Amino acid sequence: MRLGVKGLTFLLLLVLLALCSSVHLCDARSGKHWRRNRVPSTSLQRSKGKAKSSSSHKQNGKGNQSPYLPSPSTSPTTPASPSESPVQGRGGQGPTMPTPSSGTGYTLPPPPPPQPSPPPSLPAAPSHDKVFNVVDFGAKGNGVTDDTQVTIATSKVFCFQLGRAFEAAWAGACKVEASTVLVPSELEFVVGPISFSGPYCKPNILFQLDGTILAQTSARVWGSGLLQWLEFTKLTGIAIQGSGVINGRGQEWWTYSDPDADDDDDAYYVELDKMPQVKPTALRFYGSSNVTVTGITIVNSSQCHLKFDSCQGVMVHNLTISSPENSPNTDGIHLQNSKEVNIHHTNLACGDDCVSIQTGCSDINIHNVNCGPGHGISIGGLGRYNTKACVSNVTVRDVNMFKTMNGVRIKTWQGGSGMVQGIRFSNIQVSEVQTPIIIDQFYCDKTTCRNQTSAVAVSGVQYENIRGTFTIKPAHFACSDSSPCSEITLTGIQLKPLIVPQYHLYNPFCWQAFGELYTPTVPPIPCLQIGKPAGNSMLSDGDLC
Numbered sequence: 001m002r003l004g005v006k007g008l009t010f011l012l013l014l015v016l017l018a019l020c021s022s023v024h025l026c027d028a029r030s031g032k033h034w035r036r037n038r039v040p041s042t043s044l045q046r047s048k049g050k051a052k053s054s055s056s057h058k059q060n061g062k063g064n065q066s067p068y069l070p071s072p073s074t075s076p077t078t079p080a081s082p083s084e085s086p087v088q089g090r091g092g093q094g095p096t097m098p099t100p101s102s103g104t105g106y107t108l109p110p111p112p113p114p115q116p117s118p119p120p121s122l123p124a125a126p127s128h129d130k131v132f133n134v135v136d137f138g139a140k141g142n143g144v145t146d147d148t149q150v151t152i153a154t155s156k157v158f159c160f161q162l163g164r165a166f167e168a169a170w171a172g173a174c175k176v177e178a179s180t181v182l183v184p185s186e187l188e189f190v191v192g193p194i195s196f197s198g199p200y201c202k203p204n205i206l207f208q209l210d211g212t213i214l215a216q217t218s219a220r221v222w223g224s225g226l227l228q229w230l231e232f233t234k235l236t237g238i239a240i241q242g243s244g245v246i247n248g249r250g251q252e253w254w255t256y257s258d259p260d261a262d263d264d265d266d267a268y269y270v271e272l273d274k275m276p277q278v279k280p281t282a283l284r285f286y287g288s289s290n291v292t293v294t295g296i297t298i299v300n301s302s303q304c305h306l307k308f309d310s311c312q313g314v315m316v317h318n319l320t321i322s323s324p325e326n327s328p329n330t331d332g333i334h335l336q337n338s339k340e341v342n343i344h345h346t347n348l349a350c351g352d353d354c355v356s357i358q359t360g361c362s363d364i365n366i367h368n369v370n371c372g373p374g375h376g377i378s379i380g381g382l383g384r385y386n387t388k389a390c391v392s393n394v395t396v397r398d399v400n401m402f403k404t405m406n407g408v409r410i411k412t413w414q415g416g417s418g419m420v421q422g423i424r425f426s427n428i429q430v431s432e433v434q435t436p437i438i439i440d441q442f443y444c445d446k447t448t449c450r451n452q453t454s455a456v457a458v459s460g461v462q463y464e465n466i467r468g469t470f471t472i473k474p475a476h477f478a479c480s481d482s483s484p485c486s487e488i489t490l491t492g493i494q495l496k497p498l499i500v501p502q503y504h505l506y507n508p509f510c511w512q513a514f515g516e517l518y519t520p521t522v523p524p525i526p527c528l529q530i531g532k533p534a535g536n537s538m539l540s541d542g543d544l545c
Helices: 002-019 023-029 043-048 167-172 261-270
Strands: 131-133 142-146 148-153 160-163 180-183 188-191 194-197 206-209 214-217 228-233 239-241 244-249 280-287 289-294 297-299 304-311 312-317 321-322 335-336 337-350 354-355 360-372 376-381 388-402 406-412 415-432 435-440 457-470 476-477 485-491 494-497 509-510 513-517
Touching: 131 167, 167 180, 167 194, 335 337, 335 360, 354 360, 354 388, 360 376, 376 388, 376 415, 388 406, 406 415, 406 457, 415 435, 435 457
Parallel strands: 131 180, 142 188, 180 206, 188 214, 194 228, 206 239, 214 244, 228 280, 239 289, 244 297, 280 304, 289 312, 297 321, 304 335, 312 337, 321 337, 335 354, 337 360, 354 376, 360 388, 376 406, 388 415, 406 435, 415 457, 435 476, 457 485, 457 494, 476 509, 485 513
Antiparallel strands: 148 160
């Protein structure tokens, strides 16, 4: 009898083991990537009848990397050139291989020995064979279900857990160098606030965005208010590319004052009151290096659309940002404490600055950008709350501006310290721009601001070939008595007035602005003082950066 009980117990254990044979699927949901029998993206999509095959996202094999910590010296090249389709992989990024190889030469099946054969004439994109499709982790993509957090049942018995689809996909990709997180096309994913975080993630992760990500509009998701919605922090070689859309659904946050609005809007404002006053940035990168954003579209952020904070080596191109002209504080691209930033071949239309450059930024290159509507391209406001601000080596060239409030602008608050220097604005075409050229050391976004003596110094600003039409004033130089603007140079300025009924035309204005007129300006700007300010306006130690 005793022997019969043991035999029955052994038989039950065998049955339980058989029923849980798929437990590895639950492990994958928890962030462990599928190491075998993994088809990158197509099988589940076909079964749902949604989304196209993601064969365009397949790449050729690349092994796992052995170091646990990402190497800070990894410097991948640009993921995709402007002329390439943004959904064709990662461009020219080259993460370090675990063993020496020719980089782009062909290899035999694994384990691949180093190949002596010469590389092809065109360098191949690095492979991203480890693809983590958010659909495989439970994301629905139906435009309704919150895909940040979904319930997953993956086995008939015993295997049931609560997973977070986007977070689980990221957790798996984080462990594999040059992996891909895939947001497939033709699907809409509702996502709440989420952080894709390092610093222990492997380098050169690709976030392939081909579908649409929609912000959560439930007030309870945002609590008392958050500063960002989608955040990537402390990563090396991170890239977001694709043909997809990030939709902040900012209309749930903005308030409009429309005297002609009918009473039917009352219900909308009652619902709006439930949203917190603190509005999030749609997409933010913090403390990251070798960052690339290309191909995607960001629309209707509740506040700033794209922000880079404390980043180095940033490339943004073939990007589209769009929100209504009257959407409040919806900057296009916001830079802060970031260095070596390149922004080009990008279309920016928003309710605030197309590009805002804040303190701690240097070596910024912006070119071939369309801006408008919006408030133009601005450096500042700097020095608020009596802080020190430093910005240097900024070039803005080959830019078209249409119906913007400002053209190229430097704005500082009274009472600050520090310096703006080494600025070049070149080949700027303006059309129906209110004031194309501005330096304002008395910036104030309120009705009145307290007069203060100190100011962020402004020196070495070049204006070259700024042409087109203005509707209020061609140039405005309002500089500090204690820290006059110096070394302002004007070359090839040709600005013609355009009469618009709601605006009044003004002549150029200058106060404590010093520099040189290298060519005659249209209209004349006689108020610029030729030469340098008096010697008693020397910079203090607090102004040095």
